[in-house]
Amino acid sequence: MMEDITIRFEESIAPEDRTAPIMIEGLPGIGHVGKLVAEHMIQELGAVRIAEINSIYFPPQVIIQEGGTVRLCNNEIYRYSGEKGTYLFLVGDFQSTSGEGHYLLSQVYVDICHQLGVRRIYTIGGYGIGHFNEVTRVIAAVNREDLRQQVEDAGGIFSEGEPGGGIIGAAGLMLGLSIPLGIEGICLMGETSGYLVDPRSATTVLSVLTKLLGIEIDDAKLTERAGEMEVALQRLLEQERKSEEELSYIG
Template sequence: MSEWTISKKNKFPKLNKPVLIEGLPGIGNVGKVAVDFIIEELRAVKLCEFFSYKLPHSVFVNEDSLVELPSISLYYKKMKKNDVLFLVGDVQPIDEESTYTFSEKVLDIFQEFRGSEIITLGGIGLPSVPKKPKIYCTGNSPDIIKKYAFDGVDSKLYGVVGPIIGVSGLLLGLAKRRSIKAAALLAETYGHPMYLGIKGAREIVRVLNTKLSLGINLKELDSEIKDIEEEVSRKSGISTSRKKSLRRLGRMGKDVSYIG
């Protein structure tokens, strides 16, 4: 069998020069939280799921105490201008080779849809919690960097981070080989493995909302951030309200402990 099996959940639609936004787990799970929030706000439709024996050898226990295999999914949303594809999931491929083969498979699908550009999301780990996370932009061409380096987004990333590891990085490099423009938006976040970078995710959502005209109201996200911060400050454990917020912000209640 092929290393990556695609299970279609809906008929593939005809899309208008879609932009692909990747938000798989990483530092602070910034990208995952951002994309999960956008998917829910826009009521994006699931297109397909990716399965492979190259996914982590584990299962998650859900709220009904039943197990679920880890998954990576592709969603879409039709917009007034460019339509949008969202790549999101519980995990990333487990090794270098599978990360390459997965990224190539995603690019194959992207080109089938005649996509226009790719945006990957991630976090920059800091030794302490940033009060207002800064957003950096890099990419595989000067034009795409210039497009997204606006309104406080810093394009001077050299020397700030080392290699961009995983799907978020490889999609940029492999896209260049296919002459596809691709950018990465990276948000500062606390580099602790148990920290959820919601504020960084919020800043990324703000940038995407403005640049892609997504029409998202950020007030609800701000309210959920406030709820979670209040629970943390009280140090009273994870309450029902916090669990609800965590479920909304990417179903992180089930997988926040996975990413190291």
């Protein structure tokens, strides 16, 4: 029988090769900003999967793979250790479908961080503003006051009252739940319309994150996707403009 939450570490990876001082969370969310950032870093760094997480709090469905086979929904932890540092990445298919599940899963994520020696968590997400902006801001939040200055130096912005409803899901809860464990937490939220997958916002967030980490990551693939999105967006806006003109003419 499936347990509420199951964590399976890769048996071929020794316990000492699972640890890292930094965790970067990039689960699906608004504009898939966090997912884009984390998966791009995994690909560019060549990070290795070390664990899989399954849960009854994920949607009741399976993922259809190439060839028609299926697998259960899961989230995964990847690890990179090399000249650019040592990092863990939390990515995957879904967040929870319930409020209770958000808390329980986020607590598990934080407990894993504590177990694996993480001293700082970066959570990455999108901040939906409901419209398209030419310039993308990166709104930040921290779980310790003394982290503010380094975030601002990297280009993050602290804006009182934004996001208005707080930070929903793992991106927010992991910051709060990590406080009793003494783990530093920084959330970076890229402004996005909330209507589309947003690689442009992800590119901006990546820039701030890499400054905080003190490393360089090639963003060419994200930038290319952002360019493709810009073209699609311009077409969409043009269609909307034409529709408005036609309605105005009819009226």
